[in-house]
Amino acid sequence: MTSREAPISTLDEDALVSLLRERFPAPPEEVGIGDDAATFSARGPQVVFTTDTMVEGVDFDLTYFSGADLGWKVMAINASDVAAMGAEPWKALLTLCMPPSTSVGFVQEVIDGVAQAAADMGVGVAGGDISASDQVVLGAAVVGLVDVPITRAGARVGDAICVTGTLGGSSGGLSLLQEDPSAEGPLVTRHRRPRPRLREARALKELHPSAMLDVSDGLVIDLHRLLVASDKGCRVDPALVPVDPHLPNVEDKRAALFGGEDFELLVTLRREDVDAAAAALGPTGTAITEIGVVTDGDRLIGDLSLTDLKEHGWDHLQSR
Amino acid sequence: MTSREAPISTLDEDALVSLLRERFPAPPEEVGIGDDAATFSARGPQVVFTTDTMVEGVDFDLTYFSGADLGWKVMAINASDVAAMGAEPWKALLTLCMPPSTSVGFVQEVIDGVAQAAADMGVGVAGGDISASDQVVLGAAVVGLVDVPITRAGARVGDAICVTGTLGGSSGGLSLLQEDPSAEGPLVTRHRRPRPRLREARALKELHPSAMLDVSDGLVIDLHRLLVASDKGCRVDPALVPVDPHLPNVEDKRAALFGGEDFELLVTLRREDVDAAAAALGPTGTAITEIGVVTDGDRLIGDLSLTDLKEHGWDHLQSR
Numbered sequence: 001m002t003s004r005e006a007p008i009s010t011l012d013e014d015a016l017v018s019l020l021r022e023r024f025p026a027p028p029e030e031v032g033i034g035d036d037a038a039t040f041s042a043r044g045p046q047v048v049f050t051t052d053t054m055v056e057g058v059d060f061d062l063t064y065f066s067g068a069d070l071g072w073k074v075m076a077i078n079a080s081d082v083a084a085m086g087a088e089p090w091k092a093l094l095t096l097c098m099p100p101s102t103s104v105g106f107v108q109e110v111i112d113g114v115a116q117a118a119a120d121m122g123v124g125v126a127g128g129d130i131s132a133s134d135q136v137v138l139g140a141a142v143v144g145l146v147d148v149p150i151t152r153a154g155a156r157v158g159d160a161i162c163v164t165g166t167l168g169g170s171s172g173g174l175s176l177l178q179e180d181p182s183a184e185g186p187l188v189t190r191h192r193r194p195r196p197r198l199r200e201a202r203a204l205k206e207l208h209p210s211a212m213l214d215v216s217d218g219l220v221i222d223l224h225r226l227l228v229a230s231d232k233g234c235r236v237d238p239a240l241v242p243v244d245p246h247l248p249n250v251e252d253k254r255a256a257l258f259g260g261e262d263f264e265l266l267v268t269l270r271r272e273d274v275d276a277a278a279a280a281l282g283p284t285g286t287a288i289t290e291i292g293v294v295t296d297g298d299r300l301i302g303d304l305s306l307t308d309l310k311e312h313g314w315d316h317l318q319s320r
Numbered sequence: 321m322t323s324r325e326a327p328i329s330t331l332d333e334d335a336l337v338s339l340l341r342e343r344f345p346a347p348p349e350e351v352g353i354g355d356d357a358a359t360f361s362a363r364g365p366q367v368v369f370t371t372d373t374m375v376e377g378v379d380f381d382l383t384y385f386s387g388a389d390l391g392w393k394v395m396a397i398n399a400s401d402v403a404a405m406g407a408e409p410w411k412a413l414l415t416l417c418m419p420p421s422t423s424v425g426f427v428q429e430v431i432d433g434v435a436q437a438a439a440d441m442g443v444g445v446a447g448g449d450i451s452a453s454d455q456v457v458l459g460a461a462v463v464g465l466v467d468v469p470i471t472r473a474g475a476r477v478g479d480a481i482c483v484t485g486t487l488g489g490s491s492g493g494l495s496l497l498q499e500d501p502s503a504e505g506p507l508v509t510r511h512r513r514p515r516p517r518l519r520e521a522r523a524l525k526e527l528h529p530s531a532m533l534d535v536s537d538g539l540v541i542d543l544h545r546l547l548v549a550s551d552k553g554c555r556v557d558p559a560l561v562p563v564d565p566h567l568p569n570v571e572d573k574r575a576a577l578f579g580g581e582d583f584e585l586l587v588t589l590r591r592e593d594v595d596a597a598a599a600a601l602g603p604t605g606t607a608i609t610e611i612g613v614v615t616d617g618d619r620l621i622g623d624l625s626l627t628d629l630k631e632h633g634w635d636h637l638q639s640r
Contacts, residue, residue, distance in 0.1 A: 014545070031471050034549070036401040036533050037370035037462075039469045047367060049446055050357035051413040051461050055453045081356040093371040095415070095459055126369055133375045135454050139415055141371050141461035142357075149359045151351050213356055225334070229354070 004105030009132075017130075023111055024118070024125035038091065038126030046146045048087040052077045053095070053139030062136065064181035067106045069192040070138050071113025077216065078142040079121045080196035080263045084214035086205040087146035089121060089198070094128030095139035102136070110138065121198060154210040155230035159268040159294040162277065164200050165286050167219055168252050169244030171259025186246045194263045201265060203280040204288075209267045218258045220301070222266055224310050227299050230268075236292030236301045257301070258313065268294055324425030329452075343431055344438070344445035358411065358446030366466045368407040372397045373415070373459035382456065384501035387426045389512040390458050391433025397536065398462040399441045400516035400583045404534035406525040407466035409441060409518070414448035415459035422456070430458065441518060474530040475550035479588040479614040482597065484520050485606050487539055488572050489564030491579025506566045514583045523600040524587055524608075531588045538578045540621070542586055544630050547619055550588075556612030556621045577621070578633065588614055 017034050026032025031039040054060055054074055065073075075092060082089040094114060098107070118125050123142065155161075173191030176183040197214070204212065211230055215222045219241065227234055243256040267288075269277055277288050292301075299306035338354075346352025351359040374380055374394055385393075395412060402409040414434060418427070438445050443462065475481075493511030496503040517534070524532065531550055535542045539561065547554055563576040587608075589597055597608050612621075619626035 031405070031469055035471050035473070036404040037368045037407070037464070037469075039366045039368045039405065039407075039466065046359045047411075047463065048357045048359045049411060049413060049461075049463060051371075051415055051447070051459075052449050053415050053417065053451055053459075055417055055451050057454070058452045084356040085351070085359065087357070087359075091367075091369060093369060093461055095371055095373050097373065097375055097457060127371070129372050129459070131373055131375050132378045133455065133457060134377070137417060137453060137457050139371075139373075139449070139459060141369075141413055143367065143369060143463065144357070146359065149351055149357075151355050153355070 067109025068113035075117035097133035168255030387429025388433035395437035417453035488575030
């Protein structure tokens, strides 16, 4: 037995692979962890393929992220991207880069978090890669399957612009953690253990949204991306943007517009389908809010240019 | 225009994505770089999925690796894993983690190397992820398609153990570079610009090998893995192990047994198929060498135990 406090440099790579293989067994008809590559049957007409990586000191700090938080989050952010294509996340590969002094216990925590997320999200862990590094770098690549992908490029003039749930909570949680790494509560949980909107994406897909993405870098940036990809304009009412109810004050509209990592779905739909979308989301308990309309004109949030907002931020424009 | 000498922190993420999208355009029926995920049609019965990452200071040193070398190599090592399953590598996602002070020119060099490899290997670059980090971390995830994957678990008693090409050249090149970062020549090229055995894997597949893997961590380690996965023993004659002809001296049997990153194929075949395998590889110009036989007994290289060799190394056992 290797002590959880032992550094991972005392475990050889094959021992780590064995540990992962026990934890994530492959069905008999598939090749799982430990061969050159994983294999699985291509059951769907379109493969969806994404990767996203978290870097210590850039995307998280180990003073306020446990190994299990990291394992959960790396799965969540990738599953969210696949769901935002209207696809079902299916198989994941992990990349774990860690200093050789990292404890075996930390690695096991990461694996625990990955396993929790994998079970919750219905994703299989098919393999991965382990390497030494100076800082912790944790990545995943996820494939999914879909009949017809929902890209960010299909928004049509007159479509309602809608967002699921509420925004700003994750960046609010990050602020709390940066002040006090032992902070707890719903905002902190939202930052450390985001829940990708898998069921919501599945429900929305039935209404054939014209465009969809997950809000990972903030509403202003991601809305701008959707409109650029679709070559369209917008009128969005900032007063309608749903703010996480746990944020403490009215200033938090800024967090809702600019805060990243809420992983809500930003979606464009026929306006006559908005009520049906709300009804379809009923069983998930997640609201959907119409915040504006797709136009063929400028990109406006209130009377501000979305492009200016993206370039210069809220404070600059409020102080004009 | 952004100067190639400018740090990448002066480019925003969307600008980098645009640069990648221009360089790696997606066919019209697919979603390429710049959406939540890439998509492509699932044309084959089995999806093969792998990831492998290179870390600065662990897997390479920037004193002797150019950006283009890195871009090439990260594609090569992943394509090699897919080919070693008997599959065709098809689509890649890149992960680029770099210090914010990295020059734009370096990033463009990496992309050049990726593009050269992608064209050479017939792989599409479908997307990826860019992040800041303290050291350069370059990863790829590659999917491929295959009818029936060739795992490392199928070796049968009596099968010939064969290896393509020659071994030890890459570690020989690494030694030269560690002595003199400006070293050049075939060994150095083999280390910096490995050629995955894609055509060779395609030819060998027709002979239905019972097991196959690519020699990435050294013959001793990788042969051990194949035999453990297959639950078999072996008798291998170390005199038969093909040594890279550019290695300077007889001592280099050690490099051939232990050196990694040659990316040759280690394969088990019916003995009566070895001549056919050599003939099938004829058009590729790559030799195949029978180095031993699969047994139901101990794992032996000459009179040494493969397990002891793996644990203790060549020198230890030679000096007994």
